[in-house]
Amino acid sequence: MAKISNELAVSPIVATLVLIVVAVIGAVAVGTIMGTFSTQVSKQASASQAASASQDEIIVAGTWYGVPAEQNLATDFERLNPGTQVNVQSGGSGEAPMAIAMSVADIGTVANSMQITTAQTTHPTDPMYQNLYFTQLGGRGIVFIQDQSGLAVPNNIVAPSDLNTLYSNVAGDGTEKGVANNFSVTTNITVEQFPAQRFPNVVVFSLAGLPAYEVNNNVPNAVTNYDEPAMLASVRAGSAAHPAFGFIDAGYAITGGIASNTTATGIKIVGIATSTGTYIPTHTNIRNALHDWEYGYAQDTTSGPNYPQGLLGGFYWITRGSSPSALTGNRVTTPGISAASSEVTGFINFAKSPSEATAWNNGGVYSMYDFM
Numbered sequence: 001m002a003k004i005s006n007e008l009a010v011s012p013i014v015a016t017l018v019l020i021v022v023a024v025i026g027a028v029a030v031g032t033i034m035g036t037f038s039t040q041v042s043k044q045a046s047a048s049q050a051a052s053a054s055q056d057e058i059i060v061a062g063t064w065y066g067v068p069a070e071q072n073l074a075t076d077f078e079r080l081n082p083g084t085q086v087n088v089q090s091g092g093s094g095e096a097p098m099a100i101a102m103s104v105a106d107i108g109t110v111a112n113s114m115q116i117t118t119a120q121t122t123h124p125t126d127p128m129y130q131n132l133y134f135t136q137l138g139g140r141g142i143v144f145i146q147d148q149s150g151l152a153v154p155n156n157i158v159a160p161s162d163l164n165t166l167y168s169n170v171a172g173d174g175t176e177k178g179v180a181n182n183f184s185v186t187t188n189i190t191v192e193q194f195p196a197q198r199f200p201n202v203v204v205f206s207l208a209g210l211p212a213y214e215v216n217n218n219v220p221n222a223v224t225n226y227d228e229p230a231m232l233a234s235v236r237a238g239s240a241a242h243p244a245f246g247f248i249d250a251g252y253a254i255t256g257g258i259a260s261n262t263t264a265t266g267i268k269i270v271g272i273a274t275s276t277g278t279y280i281p282t283h284t285n286i287r288n289a290l291h292d293w294e295y296g297y298a299q300d301t302t303s304g305p306n307y308p309q310g311l312l313g314g315f316y317w318i319t320r321g322s323s324p325s326a327l328t329g330n331r332v333t334t335p336g337i338s339a340a341s342s343e344v345t346g347f348i349n350f351a352k353s354p355s356e357a358t359a360w361n362n363g364g365v366y367s368m369y370d371f372m
């Protein structure tokens with residue numbers, strides 16, 4: 001047994017050699033595994049960085065009016081272009097030209113082309129403001145509203161002379177009592193309005209025969225709202241004890257898109273009585289009026305009575321570039337040249353396509369195809 005044991009025993013030298021070989025093989029294996037892991041992590045990190053770098057962002061900033069429709073457009077565009085994100089912001093039409101001039105947005109949105117020309121006039125020597133391209137994507141209409149009690153305007157019809165009296169004589173507490181023939185003569189009415197720079201205010205004062213840009217002089221005590229949702233909420237908050245009266249875009253007052261005539265909850269839409277007829281706000285009437293307005297036709301030329309042209313306007317997107325050089329009526333007939341990137345240009349063309357008319361409509365905006 002001792003002999004057998006001696007034959008099977010491994011010498012210390014051989015054992016040491018075996019351990020060295022095993023250690024070397026193990027080190028190589030571990031090194032290979034770690035190297036493979038490191039390579040995979042590196043590849044994943046590179047892929048993640050590449051994906052992040054390819055994620056383009058288009059910033060759209062400006063008026064509140066188009067936000068719901070623009071969010072619809074963003075969803076549609078991102079679905080077809082997964083590498084691009086559209087960031088829709090809001091603040092006001094007056095901020096849009098500045099956002100483009102200062103390169104803090106890719107697209108500026110305004111509800112009145114006058115906002116663009118005003119900005120250019122204010123900065124006559126600044127090329128950033130002078131080189132603004134704009135294109136029309138749709139239209140809008142303003143409607144007057146009161147709270148559900150209906151006591152501010154009992155017969156639900158006002159005349160420009162009523163508006164003139166109302167907005168000229170707001171009391172220190174923001175109310176007006178017995179303002180005119182068609183307003184309540186027994187109830188204090190809370191008067192709501194947009195700030196002076198907002199397009200709806202220009203509309204109200206133009207229709208009423210008041211100086212459009214002297215709002216602070218004419219209505220120093222009216223309740224000021226800075227966006228469409230705030231205006232809607234304030235009028236909704238009116239009651240029989242404290243009726244409220246204001247104005248808002250038709251897309252906020254009439255819900256369900258432009259095929260609907262369903263009034264938003266908590267308000268009543270007020271008609272307008274002018275020298276050319278009594279106008280009841282509906283999407284159909286406003287679209288007919290927009291057609292006449294767009295082509296420079298007289299009031300009610302195509303089908304009348306439709307809606308006062310003084311309560312209408314376009315919806316425009318601005319980028320860097322050159323302005324249109326010719327308009328016929330309110331329609332651009334000689335477009336300018338956009339200096340926007342290919343991604344931004346692609347989004348603008350997408351937004352103007354017939355297939356996206358529904359996205360505008362569902363956001364309460366009239367697309368160009370609704371009245372051209």
